[in-house]
Amino acid sequence: MPELPEVENVIRSLVKKISGNRIIDVEVITPNIIYNRLEFSDLVKDKIIITLERRGKYIIIKLNEGNLLIHLRMTGKLLYNGEINKHTHLKIDFIDGDYLIYNDVRKFGRISYLNDEELEFYLLKKVGLEPGLMEYNEFRDKLMKKNGPIKKNLLDQTLIAGIGNIYADEILFASGLHPLYETKNLLEIDLSNLYNNIRDILDKATIAGGSTIRDYVNGDGTAGEYQDAHKVYGHSGKECTCCGCILEKTKVVGRTSVYCPICQRIR
Ligand SMILES: [Zn+2]
Known part of the structure; x- marks a missing residue:
């Protein structure tokens, strides 16, 4: 977690x-x-x-x-x-x-x-690329060599390190990409959105102390606050904050993935 x-x-x-x-x-x-x-x-x-x-x-x-x-x-x-x-x-x-x-x-x-x-x-x-340090070109080149759903590749620690189920869902929502979207079909604009959102969301979550879903605390016992900023993770069945339609869930590599069927439509 x-x-x-x-x-x-x-x-x-x-x-x-x-x-x-x-x-x-x-x-x-x-x-x-x-x-x-x-x-x-x-x-x-x-x-x-x-x-x-x-x-x-x-x-x-x-x-x-x-x-x-x-x-x-x-x-x-x-x-x-x-x-x-x-x-x-x-x-x-x-x-x-x-x-x-x-x-x-x-x-x-x-x-x-x-x-x-x-x-x-x-x-x-x-351990793959460090999100805060990776250059856009190395991110792009590494990702575009991969097949399969984009979410699967975001979770692959040997590709980009540090993203798990929570932030993968949040990053994909912010990028308007369905979790099952085929990686090799990503457009340049998708890649640059992904790159920016990976860095931006991980950064904001770090500043907020991380997300406490069940029992996460840091080394001195303090909980995180970024769970309050989650837009899709854990929000299946609730309204999309962007378009108001009901968020749905699917499974990607065995992990529950929540997305908006309108904002993250497969093109
Ligand atoms: Zn939406």
């Missing part, structure tokens, strides 16, 4: 609080969420946190030696001095007495310790 704006807000809420701190203890409560579970505690203990970065939907905690790569998937949360409960799977203690926990109700999230080379290799393979 957390997409680029939510992940970015987790990072922003934590970076000042934990950078520079030394890790003195690592408690792995649920080994299944850790990739290199056997050596993990030993690898992470005594390291100093340098900073936090984001690539797509990944959180990278840069250590003085190596990196923690974290994917929150559906319900993962990184919480600074947060409530320890039955959903707490990892606890990282700092020398100043503060701590960071990883909570995850559904336990789909993953955490790994990677050295710099391993991290680069992994990101290169799994």
